[in-house]
Amino acid sequence: MHKSAAQEAGVDAGPHLARHHGYSGYLSLIDGVRGIAAVAVLLYHYIHFFMAGPSRAPLRGAIWMYPGSAWLSRIYIDGFLAVQIFWLISGFVFAQVYYGSNADTRSFAINRFARLYPLHLLTLLVVAGLEFAMLRRFGYTALYGNYDWPHFFRQLLFASDWLHLPGDGYSFNGPIWSVSVEVVVYALFWMSRRAVVRFGLPLVAVLVAGFYFADHAWTDFTKIFACGYYFFIGCGLNLVLRGNWNRGWRLVAPVLLLVALGAWGAWVNQDWSWRFVALPGLFGALFMMLAVAEPFAPGWLRKGCQWLGENTYGVYLWHVPVQLCLLLVLLPGTNPAEVARHGWFMVLFVALVLVVARLSYVWFERPVRDWLRRRLHSHLGRLKGSDNAP
Template structure:
């Protein structure tokens, strides 16, 4: 299949810089959601934290309470970006999984091993695990291939946030298998299936997190299909995005409206970011690409950094209430963000190149 034959499946923009920037902001949202972990004592059960004790709660309360919704946003953005990258690529089927392994696994395996070590130290000191308690051999072995949240898990384990990567692997598989049909009609294929899966999550179907991930991903792909048809332009994206965000707040005010609010809010923000990108003819948002590169590192490094800080303050006899101080929160958030940038430049990119080089060398030897 020639590139020319598939050229109609790619929007003219090479990069979506506002989306890149939004990925960084979404990763930072997760930092605030997990900040509550600093106040969890060494207990062998779930512990509810009074989030109002966290620094600057009056100002940052929405982030502390809703930062977890960034995960769904990541899924939707991934669906849009994958459609942009792979629908028009005639070699997509052959190199898809190599690119995924090179991008995801090196940092995942590094932080998985580090969390196993840090949790071992924490257990030796306290007699129980830090926040994530299902750190047994079964979940470690499942975590290596990112299969730890496919429905057979007891709970989140080790580097807890990696659960969302585990579900996203299944969304990648669906996308990869559906590529021939998505190329024929990306909107017509992705929209009904994505909407149906999210509908099942609203009904609390079994394994709803897996269904939700695939649903968000496919609706992100559907958004790309709608953009290809020129149905989504800045003139329509702005009012549609604003309306969806207003609907999200309305759902949030209703009992049991959280999942519906997250769906509406996710695509409201996605549409507003797309409007910004499509209006950016002069490339003023180009800086967003490099900022977005840090999001994966921030996401996987922030829990190991958090546990390392807890071990440090416990070892020097400082009460964990020190986390109520704004300077401590700013130090933690800044450290996690810096780790994301350093990780991308010093580990993730070199690791990607190494994986591609090893694959090329292996192919050469076989031929």
């Protein structure tokens, strides 16, 4: 039987949470969506097999060379939007666990560090080693440039993508960029949590609007504001379910409103409408329905979704190292693009990433996370909200 998210986090939910939550605390169904989104990013980055070389430029029309391009083309082209789904889910889950809880700042910081940093550091070092091997063998680094000490130290500090300087770009394990900007939003979330609990949805709406206009003005310099936009929409969706909207027919109104907004954004069919209206509208409606449906989902489905969710971070951070390993095996004798055209190679690649991600979670990510928390408990005393926080 699953504990509530607040119980798993080791925090006390206020009476208003217990009174208004009509759904299970651990959101396994939403966690499953997060796992599927990670696979979408994996497939989006399949382009890396078609851009091997010192220029790192993808082959023209490469997407139509992919296996199953006729029916997977939308994922191949738009899979990067899964990152926004991650941010939505993070806001939803964080609001559920921490709004109204007794967790303190120290425990929040410890939980974030123990959850995110060990695997980031490990994959950063692995990628640095693999890129060094590429540099020695072929004279260039694959996939991402900026193989230098300044970018490495920014990566070490989780600050790789806080600002985009002129001529700058991704470095080392490129996908970590979205976690880098999300770390800043975590801090903003924590600093605003008491005000949000006090003023509720109106304040969240102001924050969302502020992030939207800030992103519009400074999107070329940072993605922090884009992350904040989706993250606090997720927080707002959770606040709606904390009220009386999660009971019976009353849930229909916010869900229909979100679906209508999402459908309008899709109908407009512009890049901005898909990003800022369609995606949060449609997935917001989905998350609200999944949260309410959680207690009624069959056990096998919840366990399967939990398995997907557990592997999400590993899939996200290990797929580039796996690609680099495959490139080192194939090059220079075999053209990676020729091999990557075949369905068996895609299946092999996805399977390898899933296996590595699972082994990483079981043998490294989870044990190290728990060890760090226990270690810090012994030195700093029992921390609130530290047992199994998201």
